[in-house]
Structure formats: C-alpha cells, structure tokens
Amino acid sequence: MTRLSGWGRTPAASASVVAPSSEDELAELLARGPLCARGLGRSYGDAAQLAGGTVVDLTGLDEIGPIDAAGAITLGAGASIDDLLALSLPQGWFVPVTPGTRQVTMGGAIAADVHGKNHHRDGSFAHHVESLRLVTPRGIFDLSAEDDPDLFWATVGGMGLTGIVTRVRLRLLRVESDVVLVDTDRYDDLDAVMAAMVEGDERYRYSVAWVDCTARGARTGRAVLTRxxxxxxxxxxxxxxxxGRLGVPVVAPPGLLNPLSVRAFNEAWFRRAPRHAREVPHSIGAFFHPLDGVADWNRLYGPRGFVQYQFVVPDAAGETVRHAVERLARSGLVSFLAVLKRFxxxxxxxxxxxxxxxxxxxDLPVGAAALPHELDALDELVLGxxxxxxxxxxxxxxxxxxxxxxPRLEEWRAVRARVDPEGVLLSDLARRLHLVGR
Ligand SMILES: Cc1cc2nc3c(=O)[nH]c(=O)nc-3n(C[C@H](O)[C@H](O)[C@H](O)COP(=O)(O)OP(=O)(O)OC[C@H]3O[C@@H](n4cnc5c(N)ncnc54)[C@H](O)[C@@H]3O)c2cc1C
Structure with a gap:
C-alpha cells in the first residue's frame, strides 16, 4: 500500500499502486475490479486516489510525437506538458492550453478539461484534442467530437470515471519564439481590474490577475494584472x-502561513509589481508556470495541507467575485494566492x-476553525x-x-453506464460526491 494525496496534501489515502505499460495490461486490471486512474497527482483533492483500492499510475505511457506539418501530435496519456514542450518548443510549437503547472499529464488534462490564461480566446484543453483512445470495461474506443460525441464529451471533464485515456491526438499552436511579451498593470481595487479585464478580452490572448485578498476598505481586491x-x-x-532548482525540502511547521505572514507577502508582491509596464519579455516558464520554479511548494502549508477553492460564475453575476473577496477579508481567513481569470x-x-x-x-491553509463554515457559505453564494x-x-x-x-450529472451518468455498468472506475472524489452509484 502506498500513501497518496492530491497537491493540497489533504485528504491522504492508502492504495495499491500499479503501473501498466500496455493497453492489454490495463484491460486485465479493469477486469479484476475497482480502480482509479492517476497522472502526476496535480489535482488538489481526492480525484486521483482510491482508499483501500487500486490506483493505476499512467505516467509510464509517455511516448511522444512526431509533430506533423500542421502541428498535430500523438502522445501517450502519461506524457506531461513538460515532456511535450521539451520536444515542441524548439520546433516552434506550443501547447494550446496550459494550466499553471507543466507537471500535468495528457490524461489528467482531459479528465479535468483544464483551462489556461487564454480560455476567453481559445477555450479549454479538449477544444484542441482531435481524438483520444479510451480503455473501458466494455472495450477500447477511439473517440472524437465527431465520432461518438456523447462518450467523447463525457470523458472530457469526466474525472477519469468513463475509462482510462491511453493516447491523445492534439493540435499545437504555432509560435515564433519561446518568449511572451507581457503588459503589467496595478489596480487599487477590484472593480477597476475587472473592468480592465473585460475591456482587454479581445486584445490579449493571455490574461490573469493576482488579487490581494488581505487588503480591506477602499483597497479591497487590489490586483496586479498581467496580459x-x-x-x-x-x-x-x-x-x-x-x-526544481529551488525546493521546500521538508513539510513546514504548522502556522508558517498565518494571517500576518500572508499579509506581508501580499503587500510585498503588490508593491514589487510595476504600476504599468509594456511588452516586457518573459520566458515561457516565468509567465505560465512560475510556481514550478520551487519544487514541492505545497509543503509550505504545513502538515495539514491546504484547500484550493476555485469557482466560476456567469458574466452577469460578476459581483459574486467582490462578495467572495469581501467575505474572505471579513472572516480573517487569508488566501496566500488568489487568481482571477476570464472564461x-x-x-x-x-x-x-x-x-x-x-x-x-x-489557496487556503487547512486548520482555521472558520474555514469549513466559510467555504460552505461560498458554495451557497456561487450556487445562488x-x-x-x-x-x-x-x-x-x-x-x-x-x-x-x-445539472447535467444524470445525463453524464447515463453515458458512463454504457461503458462501465458495474462501476469499476472509481475514486475517492466519486465516492464522496456520489458521482457514481455508491
Ligand atoms: C500549481 C498548479 C496549478 C494549476 N493550475 C491549473 C490551471 O490553471 N487550470 C486548470 O484547469 N487546472 C490547474 N491545475 C490543476 C491540474 O491541471 C489538474 O488537476 C490536472 O487534472 C492534473 O493532471 P494530473 O496529470 O496531475 O492528473 P491527476 O491529478 O493525477 O488526476 C486528475 C484526474 O484525472 C484522472 N486521470 C489522470 N490520468 C488519466 C487517464 N490517463 N485517463 C483517465 N483519467 C485520468 C484522475 O483519475 C483524476 O480524476 C493546477 C494544479 C497545480 C498543482
């Protein structure tokens, strides 16, 4: 049994981990009983673990390429964005959608239908997937949005519960350099940064705001916008x-990230950013994956780990962002990092x-007595x-x-039942949220 957790380091679970090297081995494992797919474990909670069960580590299925003249490439589902960029950037191709870390596998990117800083322009990861191969208890399927759209779209965002993705065909983005030209602007309050983001949707491919959730009063939600x-x-x-050159070698003592230290960090971060800067060259790593520079940074949150709470609300309910930030500031809970994007x-x-x-x-450290209640209240706000x-x-x-x-959960369950009627594909997330039969 191996102890596993997501990136938030909570909750942990013990499972038997197996690493198949072929689709035949995978099919055999599926015939034996419940299991859960796992990539690089960068989901934050319990999506890639199965307490007391079998977890299938897919990182061995990492064959890559070549890239054809139109920029399409076939990859094993265990290949990471890091592996892909090492091959593709020198040839002038970039991954069309990247999350804030490049330590994510193709399978994990499809299962969560990940988004980047360009969702408002380019959609999410699946939008660039031409086809994928899915191993299920009812056989192997080659899927695309055109052939069997129901199973393709149920697999996209389906958190590994419709089958195991083994292969992906992806369309890459042509780039002329490995540099991003970045405009930075500092805003003293949330309304100002949100207005700037709406206004810039058309002009910028990439856009993200870091929001200071510790500031109060007139400075509530002050932010640094990079596009x-x-x-x-x-x-x-x-x-x-x-x-990985820098790293956090041991789990930090409890309380290292407390309201005082987080406030000080946010103040320094805000002051360090230029008020306005234009077309400043950034490397791909510095712009897209700054946190990857520090290995195991999740250990900073101490032995109890942390929760990442990410919500989306429709455009018409944009004031929910303000209500959430104000609520957090009032509660005394502090988020080390708060990131705002447009979809x-x-x-x-x-x-x-x-x-x-x-x-x-x-990003909220686990431990504060108010945390569960405040997050429940945020759920209600978001749902409303x-x-x-x-x-x-x-x-x-x-x-x-x-x-x-x-609300389309039932529709998704019906598609899943076609390929996994006995409920072999499982995870702690699926059990906890009753996504599949209990
Ligand atoms: C620092 C950091 C920044 C991040 N930024 C973003 C962001 O900007 N946008 C965003 O969308 N996400 C972001 N994420 C989350 C991350 O992109 C997703 O959780 C992604 O799914 C992780 O991929 P993984 O390979 O680590 O998968 P895991 O975490 O191992 O698994 C995630 C899910 O995918 C399933 N799965 C894994 N492999 C397969 C497979 N081959 N077949 C079927 N199912 C499979 C698992 O069962 C599980 O349900 C971030 C995470 C971190 C740590």
Missing amino acids: GDHAPAGARAPRAPRP GPGDPAPLSFPMAGWTLAL AGGRVYLAKDARLAPASVAAMY
Whole structure:
C-alpha cells in the first residue's frame, strides 16, 4: 500500500499502486475490479486516489510525437506538458492550453478539461484534442467530437470515471519564439481590474490577475494584472529558474502561513509589481508556470495541507467575485494566492468546469476553525449566482451542491453506464460526491 494525496496534501489515502505499460495490461486490471486512474497527482483533492483500492499510475505511457506539418501530435496519456514542450518548443510549437503547472499529464488534462490564461480566446484543453483512445470495461474506443460525441464529451471533464485515456491526438499552436511579451498593470481595487479585464478580452490572448485578498476598505481586491501574447522571432527573455532548482525540502511547521505572514507577502508582491509596464519579455516558464520554479511548494502549508477553492460564475453575476473577496477579508481567513481569470463559453462536456464568466481560485491553509463554515457559505453564494466549483481542485464539497452545480450529472451518468455498468472506475472524489452509484 502506498500513501497518496492530491497537491493540497489533504485528504491522504492508502492504495495499491500499479503501473501498466500496455493497453492489454490495463484491460486485465479493469477486469479484476475497482480502480482509479492517476497522472502526476496535480489535482488538489481526492480525484486521483482510491482508499483501500487500486490506483493505476499512467505516467509510464509517455511516448511522444512526431509533430506533423500542421502541428498535430500523438502522445501517450502519461506524457506531461513538460515532456511535450521539451520536444515542441524548439520546433516552434506550443501547447494550446496550459494550466499553471507543466507537471500535468495528457490524461489528467482531459479528465479535468483544464483551462489556461487564454480560455476567453481559445477555450479549454479538449477544444484542441482531435481524438483520444479510451480503455473501458466494455472495450477500447477511439473517440472524437465527431465520432461518438456523447462518450467523447463525457470523458472530457469526466474525472477519469468513463475509462482510462491511453493516447491523445492534439493540435499545437504555432509560435515564433519561446518568449511572451507581457503588459503589467496595478489596480487599487477590484472593480477597476475587472473592468480592465473585460475591456482587454479581445486584445490579449493571455490574461490573469493576482488579487490581494488581505487588503480591506477602499483597497479591497487590489490586483496586479498581467496580459500578453507570444513574441515574434528573435525575442529574448531572462531565463526562468530551472524547475526544481529551488525546493521546500521538508513539510513546514504548522502556522508558517498565518494571517500576518500572508499579509506581508501580499503587500510585498503588490508593491514589487510595476504600476504599468509594456511588452516586457518573459520566458515561457516565468509567465505560465512560475510556481514550478520551487519544487514541492505545497509543503509550505504545513502538515495539514491546504484547500484550493476555485469557482466560476456567469458574466452577469460578476459581483459574486467582490462578495467572495469581501467575505474572505471579513472572516480573517487569508488566501496566500488568489487568481482571477476570464472564461469564454464552455464546451459541450456535461462535467466540464468552465462557463463564460469569471473564475477565482483561492489557496487556503487547512486548520482555521472558520474555514469549513466559510467555504460552505461560498458554495451557497456561487450556487445562488448560477456558478460552480472546480472538481479537480475540490476536497470538501457536499454531494447535493455538486448535483446543483452540475445539472447535467444524470445525463453524464447515463453515458458512463454504457461503458462501465458495474462501476469499476472509481475514486475517492466519486465516492464522496456520489458521482457514481455508491
Ligand atoms: C500549481 C498548479 C496549478 C494549476 N493550475 C491549473 C490551471 O490553471 N487550470 C486548470 O484547469 N487546472 C490547474 N491545475 C490543476 C491540474 O491541471 C489538474 O488537476 C490536472 O487534472 C492534473 O493532471 P494530473 O496529470 O496531475 O492528473 P491527476 O491529478 O493525477 O488526476 C486528475 C484526474 O484525472 C484522472 N486521470 C489522470 N490520468 C488519466 C487517464 N490517463 N485517463 C483517465 N483519467 C485520468 C484522475 O483519475 C483524476 O480524476 C493546477 C494544479 C497545480 C498543482
């Protein structure tokens, strides 16, 4: 048995981990009983673990390429965005959607239908997937949005519960350099940054705001907005620190990230950012994956770990972001990092997270007595606004909230039942949220 957890380091579970190297081995495992797929374990909660059961580590299925003239590439589902970029960037191709870490597998990216800083322009990961191969208890399927759209879209965002993805065909984005030109602007309050984001939707491919959730009064929600696009040929940028060069060797003592230290960090971060800067060259790593520079940074949150709470609300309910930030500031809970992004329209996947509107992600250490109650209150706020919480980040939602936030759950269950009628594909997340039969 191996002790496993998500990136938030809570909750942990012991499971038997197996690492198949072929689809035949996978099919045999599926015939033996319940199991859960796992990539690089970068989902935050309990999506990639199964207490007392079998967890299938897919990182061995990592074959890659080549890239064809139109920029399409076939990859094993265990290949990471890091592996892909190492091959594709020198040839002038970039991953069309990247989350805030490149330590994510193709299978994990499809199962969570991940988004990047360009959702308002380019949609989520699945939008760029031409086809995928799915191993299920009822056989192997080659799927695309055109051939068997129901199973394709149920797999996208389906958190590994419709089958195991073994192979992906992905369309890459042509780039002329490995540099991003970045505009930075500081805003003294939330309304100002949100107005700027709406106004810039059309002009910028990438856009993200870091919000200071510790500031109060007139400065509530002050923020640093960074927006940019790929630079033309010949651009140069300072190198980002090599991933993992810096690291957090041991789990930090409880309380290292307390209201005082988090406030001080947020103050320094805000002051450090230029008020306005234009077209400053950034490396790919510095712009897209700054946290990858520090290995195991999740240990900073101490032995109890942390929760990432990410919600989306429709455009018309944008004031929910303000209410959430104000509520958090009042509660005394502090989020070390708070990230605000714009989403464009969602895709047809019943369990995919993005919808046109605003998404805010908060990192909150576990331990404060007020945390469970405050997050329950945020769930209600989000639900009341017609929004939802991201399953790939979740460790604490209630089943009834999920059913209300994802109203197409029954439709998704019906498609899943076609390929897994006995409920072989399982996870702690699926059990906790009653996504599948109990
Ligand atoms: C620092 C950081 C920043 C992040 N930023 C973003 C962001 O900006 N946007 C975003 O959308 N997400 C973001 N994430 C979340 C992350 O992108 C997703 O959780 C992603 O699913 C993790 O991929 P993984 O390979 O680690 O999968 P795991 O965490 O191992 O698994 C995630 C889910 O995928 C399933 N799964 C894994 N492999 C397969 C497979 N081959 N077949 C079927 N199912 C499979 C698992 O069962 C599980 O349900 C971030 C995470 C971190 C740690």
